[in-house]
Amino acid sequence: MRTNAAEILLHPQRLAILRALTQSELTTKQLAERLSDIPQATLYRHVALMHDAGIISVVSERKVRGTQERTYCLGPAALLTQEAFREATPEDHYRYFTTYVAGLLDQYGAYTRRPHLDLEADGVGYRDHVLNLTDGELRELLAEIRGAIAARADNAPAPGRTPRLLSTITMPIDHPTGDTK
Known part of the structure; x- marks a missing residue:
């Protein structure tokens, strides 16, 4: 099994970290x-592996009761490069996607275990939209979506702000006539 950043990163518990x-x-x-659902020893192993791979970095250290307490942030390898995706096999991509969807299921499961659910008030939703787009129109749409997200990505935690997971999946589907284009 390869141990590149993609292999390390695309694991449900590591994605949660x-x-x-x-x-x-x-x-x-x-x-x-x-992340109380991850056993402590497992969490420490994942953190060490992610640190060694450059996925997370130490931003500070301090002594706490005779041991070094490290504070972590995202590292340079936290984002998968286009090159890593190009080099992946179709089987790799399927496994990566399966892991990604499993992470979404874990997040949604955690949400549904809350004592009081109000999907409308919480802004929870999941929808499919089939759009007939040229490659150029798709690039334009994705740029608009990325722009809207980027405009809000640096919002600091504050009273009234809730961390929200916004996930996107884009892929061509088979046309009813059998054409993909």
């Missing part, structure tokens, strides 16, 4: 509190 670190810099103790 990555997702937590996209929200703020955290110590391993804080990660353990936020």
